[in-house]
Amino acid sequence: AQRVTQPEKLLSVFKGAPVELKCNYSYSGSPELFWYVQYSRQRLQLLLRHISRESIKGFTADLNKGETSFHLKKPFAQEEDSAMYYCALGGSNYKLTFGKGTLLTVNP
Amino acid sequence: GAGVSQTPSNKVTEKGKYVELRCDPISGHTALYWYRQSLGQGPEFLIYFQGTGAADDSGLPNDRFFAVRPEGSVSTLKIQRTERGDSAVYLCASSSEGPNTGELFFGEGSRLTVL
Numbered sequence: 001a002q003r004v005t006q007p008e009k010l011l012s013v014f015k016g017a018p019v020e021l022k023c024n025y026s027y028s029g030s031p032e033l034f035w036y037v038q039y040s041r042q043r044l045q046l047l048l049r050h051i052s053r054e055s056i057k058g059f060t061a062d063l064n065k066g067e068t069s070f071h072l073k074k075p076f077a078q079e080e081d082s083a084m085y086y087c088a089l090g091g092s093n094y095k096l097t098f099g100k101g102t103l104l105t106v107n108p
Numbered sequence: 109g110a111g112v113s114q115t116p117s118n119k120v121t122e123k124g125k126y127v128e129l130r131c132d133p134i135s136g137h138t139a140l141y142w143y144r145q146s147l148g149q150g151p152e153f154l155i156y157f158q159g160t161g162a163a164d165d166s167g168l169p170n171d172r173f174f175a176v177r178p179e180g181s182v183s184t185l186k187i188q189r190t191e192r193g194d195s196a197v198y199l200c201a202s203s204s205e206g207p208n209t210g211e212l213f214f215g216e217g218s219r220l221t222v223l
Contacts, residue, residue, distance in 0.1 A: 044199070044214040086150050094139070095164065096212065098150030
């Protein structure tokens with residue numbers, strides 16, 4: 001069974017501070033991990049995926065198979081980063097399994 | 109249109125009624141997904157279409173839920189004998205890529221309220 005855990009429902013930081021949103025997964029096969037983001041009054045959209053090894057809007061995420069984690073990090077948070085973030089797991093099937101999400105608030 | 113379109117954006121109905129929710133995917137996208145998002149939860153998989161056929165409907169909660177995609181484009185999610193527990197945001201997503209690549213383009217959702 002596929003499972004994604006995001007332990008923090010809410011995360012609040014000040015502008016310019018580092019931010020880390022945690023994601024752990026459970027999957028017996030070869031995982032593919034994603035971060036999706038939903039800004040206020042906007043639709044859910046892909047932020048980044050582990051296979052691309054890219055940095056988007058200053059965010060990065062490294063897949064750690066030993067710890068079964070895919071934490072999302074940004075060294076200096078901006079107010080426009082305030083949003084709902086969902087970690088998602090795909091595998092040898094076509095379903096994405098989403099975590100419950102973390103609401104990030106970046107305070108001025 | 110430029111993105112995935114879902115109608116209606118809001119639907120209020122009474123317990124026991126029948127409801128249809130429509131999804132118009134991005135043109136040319138062969139894969140179409142329905143998800144359900146309850147308050148405080150992440151999106152939960154319902155069904156996946158590849159072309160006209162339902163490749164996997166294992167996420168449909170029971171036989172009151174059914175979805176079709178007769179021409180491989182627009183899809184309709186149908187809920188019979190609605191219950192209060194069906195209240196949620198129903199999200200549709202489409203993708204041009206094959207399985208496992210994961211970039212889903214979501215609609216804005218249809219918020220269903222069952223009184």
